[in-house]
Amino acid sequence: MLAPLFRFMRPRRMLLPLLVVATALLVDFLRLDERAWFWFKEGQLSGVEQQASIWLPGYRVVVQGKSLAGLEQDETSGLTYNPASDTLFSVTGKHPQLVELSLAGDVLRRIPLIGFADPEGVEVLSGGRLAIIDERRRSLTVFSVDDHTRRIDAEDYPAFDLGFADAGNKGFEGIAWDSLNQRVLLGKERSPLGLFSLPFPGEDGAVGALQALPSQRAFVRDISSLSFDARTGHSLVLSDESRLLLELDGQGQPVSFISLVGGLNGLHRSIEQAEGVTMDAAGNIYIVGEPNLLYVFKKKAGS
Numbered sequence: 001m002l003a004p005l006f007r008f009m010r011p012r013r014m015l016l017p018l019l020v021v022a023t024a025l026l027v028d029f030l031r032l033d034e035r036a037w038f039w040f041k042e043g044q045l046s047g048v049e050q051q052a053s054i055w056l057p058g059y060r061v062v063v064q065g066k067s068l069a070g071l072e073q074d075e076t077s078g079l080t081y082n083p084a085s086d087t088l089f090s091v092t093g094k095h096p097q098l099v100e101l102s103l104a105g106d107v108l109r110r111i112p113l114i115g116f117a118d119p120e121g122v123e124v125l126s127g128g129r130l131a132i133i134d135e136r137r138r139s140l141t142v143f144s145v146d147d148h149t150r151r152i153d154a155e156d157y158p159a160f161d162l163g164f165a166d167a168g169n170k171g172f173e174g175i176a177w178d179s180l181n182q183r184v185l186l187g188k189e190r191s192p193l194g195l196f197s198l199p200f201p202g203e204d205g206a207v208g209a210l211q212a213l214p215s216q217r218a219f220v221r222d223i224s225s226l227s228f229d230a231r232t233g234h235s236l237v238l239s240d241e242s243r244l245l246l247e248l249d250g251q252g253q254p255v256s257f258i259s260l261v262g263g264l265n266g267l268h269r270s271i272e273q274a275e276g277v278t279m280d281a282a283g284n285i286y287i288v289g290e291p292n293l294l295y296v297f298k299k300k301a302g303s
Contacts, residue, residue: 054234054247055299056258059285060266063296066105071292078121078175078225079276079288084128090276090288091119091132098122098132098145098152103280105294111145115154121175121225121276123184125200131184135171138162140184140198160198160207164188172196173275174226180233185213187223187237195223195237195252214252220244225277238277238287243270245277245287258297260287271295 050058068076074092076099081088087108088101096113113119118136125131131142139159143152162172174187184198199208220239227236234255237246243260262270273290280286285297 050256053232053249053255054229054236054279054283056245056247056256058299059258059297060300061295062266062298063105063294064268065271065289065293065295068099068101068105068288068292068294069107070110071099071107074292075290076288076292077173077275077290078119078123078133079278079286080123080130080227081278081280081286082124082128083281086281088278088286089122089124089130091122093118093120098130101294103284103286103296105296111149112151113154114151116141116152120173123175123177125177125184126179126182131175131177133162133172133175133186134159135173135189138164138171140175142200162186162198163210174223174238176226176228176235178228179230183208185226185228185235186210187226189224190222193220193223195226195235195248219254220246224275227278229279229283231283236277236279236285238274240274243274245274245285265297267295 071092073094075094076090077093078091079088086103088103090099090101092099096116096119098111098113100108102108116134118134119132120135121133123131125142129142129144131140133140138161140162141154141157141159143157164171170189170191172186173189176185178185184200186196186198188194188196195213197211197213201207220237221241222239223237224240225238233250235248237248244257245260246257247255249255258265260267260271260274262268271287271289274287275290276288278286283299287295
């Protein structure tokens, strides 16, 4: 008598997984549909509007995944440009350290990060200070580095709680410094995915309140890194899962995008696990992907 019941229950047990898969496929379809719509809209921008933006379609890769020596087992994540030294900084998650790189991708030095659990993002702030996001601890730590720095101990610096206690491994990964408004921009990876601002410092040297920012039609599955361009007031949003680099204006509206899939924009192969993005003083774009690969994009002449 139980056999007919089991035959009845088996299809019901399979229904939920099928609904999950169907929902995921529908979400992906809507994102592709939205991306196609925006691609059409992007093509309608005038030359003047393109000149006033970063304009990602004008970029092509010039460095195809250069291996960062000695970081193969360290899970490189996050990237920022330091105008004072004309170098890049990144962090590694598996073995926490701050890594300084030349613009050509040479490892200049590695500084151990003591007391950090899962550093995911790094950014140069005003006054040459650096900030690191620890995703697992949901914290932001600010410190200074000079030529004599040999280690960074989290206990030596105040850590600012970013909230979202239940985020787990889906917390903040992206960080950028908005020099025009003297604030930190933060990108939460997912659940919920979103952009936030943090006045830093606020009145009397205190950090302000975390505020959600508009990010309309940001058709990406996740946010893995951010960068801010003071020349245009626009932000770059990097998505690992969508294999996409997106430009947003100050109101959170998409302006342009570029695919990180192999065969497009000069890429021989897709960028796997893109985890960090930044721009240098000349407007060149740098992307770092796990485990230790650096890509450089430069705007074509006349774009």
